[in-house]
Amino acid sequence: MAVSVETSAETPVEPMPESAPKTAPGVRVGGLSVVYKTPAGELPAIAGIDLELRPGTITGVVGESGSGKSTLALSLLNAVQPPGRIAAGSVEIDGLGDVVGLRGEELRKARGRHIGYVFQAAQNSLNPLKTVGKQLLDLGRSHGVSDLRALVREAKELLGRMGLDGARVLDSHQHELSGGMRQRVGIMLALVLNAHLVVLDEPTTALDMITQATILRIIREVHEERGLTTMVITHDLGVVAEVADRLAVMYGGRVVEQGPTHEVLATPRHPYTRGLLGAIPRLVGDIDEARALPGRPPTLGTVPREGCVFRERCALRMDVCETVEPPTVADGPRLVACHAVEAGGAVREESA
Amino acid sequence: MIRGTGIVKTFKQRGSVLAGREVKALRGVDFSIEKGGAVSFIGESGCGKTTLGRIIAGLETYDSGEIVIDGTAMSALKPRARQPYFRRIQLIHQDPYSALNPTRTIHQTLHAPLALRAKQTRRPGSWIDTRAAELLSLVGLDPGYVLPRYPHQLSGGMRQRVVIARALTVDPEMLVADEATSMIDVSLRLGILSLLKDLRERLGVSVLFITHDVATARYIGGDGDMYVIYRGQIVERGKVETIISSPVHPYTQSLLSAIPVLHGLERPGEQRVVPTEALDESKSDDGCLFARRCPFSTDRCTSEIPLLARSGGFAQEHSCFYPERRNVVATPLEAA
Ligand SMILES: Nc1ncnc2c1ncn2[C@@H]1O[C@H](COP(=O)(O)OP(=O)(O)O)[C@@H](O)[C@H]1O
Ligand SMILES: Nc1ncnc2c1ncn2[C@@H]1O[C@H](COP(=O)(O)OP(=O)(O)O)[C@@H](O)[C@H]1O
Ligand code: SF4
Ligand code: SF4
Ligand SMILES: [Mg+2]
Ligand SMILES: [Mg+2]
Numbered sequence: 029m030a031v032s033v034e035t036s037a038e039t040p041v042e043p044m045p046e047s048a049p050k051t052a053p054g055v056r057v058g059g060l061s062v063v064y065k066t067p068a069g070e071l072p073a074i075a076g077i078d079l080e081l082r083p084g085t086i087t088g089v090v091g092e093s094g095s096g097k098s099t100l101a102l103s104l105l106n107a108v109q110p111p112g113r114i115a116a117g118s119v120e121i122d123g124l125g126d127v128v129g130l131r132g133e134e135l136r137k138a139r140g141r142h143i144g145y146v147f148q149a150a151q152n153s154l155n156p157l158k159t160v161g162k163q164l165l166d167l168g169r170s171h172g173v174s175d176l177r178a179l180v181r182e183a184k185e186l187l188g189r190m191g192l193d194g195a196r197v198l199d200s201h202q203h204e205l206s207g208g209m210r211q212r213v214g215i216m217l218a219l220v221l222n223a224h225l226v227v228l229d230e231p232t233t234a235l236d237m238i239t240q241a242t243i244l245r246i247i248r249e250v251h252e253e254r255g256l257t258t259m260v261i262t263h264d265l266g267v268v269a270e271v272a273d274r275l276a277v278m279y280g281g282r283v284v285e286q287g288p289t290h291e292v293l294a295t296p297r298h299p300y301t302r303g304l305l306g307a308i309p310r311l312v313g314d315i316d317e318a319r320a321l322p323g324r325p326p327t328l329g330t331v332p333r334e335g336c337v338f339r340e341r342c343a344l345r346m347d348v349c350e351t352v353e354p355p356t357v358a359d360g361p362r363l364v365a366c367h368a369v370e371a372g373g374a375v376r377e378e379s380a
Numbered sequence: 381m382i383r384g385t386g387i388v389k390t391f392k393q394r395g396s397v398l399a400g401r402e403v404k405a406l407r408g409v410d411f412s413i414e415k416g417g418a419v420s421f422i423g424e425s426g427c428g429k430t431t432l433g434r435i436i437a438g439l440e441t442y443d444s445g446e447i448v449i450d451g452t453a454m455s456a457l458k459p460r461a462r463q464p465y466f467r468r469i470q471l472i473h474q475d476p477y478s479a480l481n482p483t484r485t486i487h488q489t490l491h492a493p494l495a496l497r498a499k500q501t502r503r504p505g506s507w508i509d510t511r512a513a514e515l516l517s518l519v520g521l522d523p524g525y526v527l528p529r530y531p532h533q534l535s536g537g538m539r540q541r542v543v544i545a546r547a548l549t550v551d552p553e554m555l556v557a558d559e560a561t562s563m564i565d566v567s568l569r570l571g572i573l574s575l576l577k578d579l580r581e582r583l584g585v586s587v588l589f590i591t592h593d594v595a596t597a598r599y600i601g602g603d604g605d606m607y608v609i610y611r612g613q614i615v616e617r618g619k620v621e622t623i624i625s626s627p628v629h630p631y632t633q634s635l636l637s638a639i640p641v642l643h644g645l646e647r648p649g650e651q652r653v654v655p656t657e658a659l660d661e662s663k664s665d666d667g668c669l670f671a672r673r674c675p676f677s678t679d680r681c682t683s684e685i686p687l688l689a690r691s692g693g694f695a696q697e698h699s700c701f702y703p704e705r706r707n708v709v710a711t712p713l714e715a716a
Binding site for chain 1: 424425426535536537538562563565566567568569570571572573574592593594595596598599624634635636637638639640641642643644645646654655657658659709710711712713
């Protein structure tokens with residue numbers, strides 16, 4: 029099937045509003061903190077995050093459940109819901125400015141039109157009572173799309189390239205679709221308004237390997253054809269290894285390591301990144317070398333208030349780790365926040 | 381300890397659109413699992429793995445075929461008389477969230493089956509709590525921490541360990557782990573896998589490991605057998621290490637090719653096999669069931685049915701007219 033390569037200048041839907049980024053936007057997250065109200069008071073789910081999504085790249089954000097990935101993703105749309113709120117920081121998106129300051133109608137328009145989003149468990153986020161096609165039209169209307177026929181055509185084309193029969197899927201209700209089909213519907217809905225910033229939260233979790241590989245390939249292809257800036261969130265380092273240009277590793281609400289994917293995988297520096305990598309069940313190599321990460325990730329209430337957030341599971345912890353939060357140190361394109369990593373990236377192997 | 385021959389299972393679909401349509405979940409499957417052995421079933425979603433696992437655990441009926449447990453043919457027994465046989469086989473399913481009653485503490489969850497067990501084996505009531513603590517320690521949990529807690533207070537990995545402990549309350553001879561790690565963070569999967577391996581080694585329980593993730597099957601035991609299942613049929617069968625290192629069926633090769641490559645650490649296999657289209661159960665096929673999606677299919681594949689057999693000088697059985705070793709698995713790069 030022939031698929032047209034869309035640019036926002038020749039979108040079949042309708043011309044973008046003046047402020048729309050015409051190309052892949054860059055995103056700069058600065059000092060971002062998000063807190064959730066709990067019986068124990070407001071506790072930070074992410075704290076002081078600095079992260080740049082470079083225009084036209086895929087950034088993978090990886091970390092265990094509870095590390096704050098979904099909270100970070102929601103912040104990009106200024107969509108953190110009560111009991112949560114953005115407590116500090118900014119999210120600068122080219123063409124939109126700081127979205128943390130956007131409100132009401134402005135914000136609603138930015139979502140969907142500029143920022144495509146696939147929620148975690150997209151599998152279950154469709155309305156069970158309406159067909160996919162009906163939901164597509166609702167989406168189009170709520171964003172003031174005038175040519176709905178073109179929208180449907182575009183949706184069918186996207187579904188087709190993801191290996192689905194577009195017409196059949198649009199006529200279906202959620203329960204008639206398999207998990208993998210729903211996931212692809214979610215991706216279609218994120219792309220169909222021709223947004224140039226796309227955020228995918230766990231887009232392949234709970235899918236089988238072949239379906240996952242297909243979806244990752246499509247994400248990569250569409251990203252390149254449309255010239256997007258993409259963020260993929262997952263707990264599976266293998267997934268980001270397949271698709272991401274850059275990789276950010278999160279733990280306890282912090283980005284503890286980031287850099288070009290291949291470099292980080294080849295020479296991981298942060299003890300947490302090393303642990304994650306060593307815990308992946310592999311097809312080759314010595315079985316006895318692989319091991320689960322000991323301990324478990326912190327929850328809002330158990331994240332240490334001072335010192336390094338990872339120290340309870342870290343084999344390299346030192347006295348300084350108890351009291352001083354490790355600063356993020358840059359070494360070329362790589363950033364890492366760990367007291368055991370020396371200038372130039374060497375890791376002190378022995379704990380003091 | 382359990383053997384099956386020619387197991388067939390067809391489901392009638394319900395629901396508005398698909399009503400009345402038949403799904404051939406199993407099309408005549410043979411299997412055999414030894415005492416203390418390890419077997420894994422692999423295949424993508426919808427291939428019949430769960431159905432077969434549930435049949436083996438006595439939780440699902442089958443249309444035809446025979447199951448023999450410890451020498452006794454189930455067809456010769458009335459349903460009630462089969463129960464003690466199937467009680468030896470315990471199922472652990474994929475969702476540790478729904479498997480535990482949220483209104484009961486872990487202590488209550490373990491107490492009920494252990495009380496029954498105490499009665500059956502004429503043990504004193506005091507044995508129950510001792511055994512509960514013993515089982516939790518066995519699965520790597522701290523009884524003092526876990527017993528008074530409710531499921532929602534535990535992580536997914538801990539819950540799955542509780543589910544395994546509960547399965548062990550009846551002293552089973554075999555555990556059927558159906559996607560037991562797929563809803564758990566990757567970082568914690570190896571812990572559950574090595575627990576299952578450990579139970580097999582220490583207690584001698586057989587493990588049937590069901591998954592779509594071939595890599596995880598490797599951790600249950602390389603000496604075990606691997607069954608590759610596609611649309612209700614076994615398409616390749618042999619030792620785990622044989623299937624992983626030199627698969628010959630294009631479907632197996634597709635499964636292995638789909639595993640993410642850790643670029644930077646690994647070089648992708650040179651001959652990764654990608655199915656030409658997605659699985660569509662609604663289409664019927666003549667000949668090889670994989671032909672529609674197989675990059676190597678020929679006219680013969682759509683007119684003749686390939687049967688599972690050992691041929692072509694390969695160590696494993698397969699059902700492909702054109703078996704060929706392909707280099708689909710990633711290889712580690714030399715350490716930098
Ligand atoms: N609505 C909420 N109310 C209270 N705590 C929340 C809420 N949403 C998330 N959290 C907490 O914030 C932390 C980060 O969660 P989340 O961003 O969902 O992480 P991830 O996506 O990495 O699993 C977790 O400890 C989680 O329990
Ligand atoms: N209770 C059921 N009713 C109708 N169809 C079913 C039922 N259980 C399974 N199936 C169908 O049987 C086939 C095999 O399913 P399953 O055994 O769950 O596969 P797997 O575990 O490999 O994903 C699928 O097409 C599925 O839709
Ligand atoms: S700062 Fe200390 S505790 Fe934290 S990861 Fe580095 S060595 Fe480990
Ligand atoms: S028999 Fe033919 S279609 Fe089937 S797997 Fe082999 S080559 Fe492919
Ligand atoms: Mg999340
Ligand atoms: Mg299943």
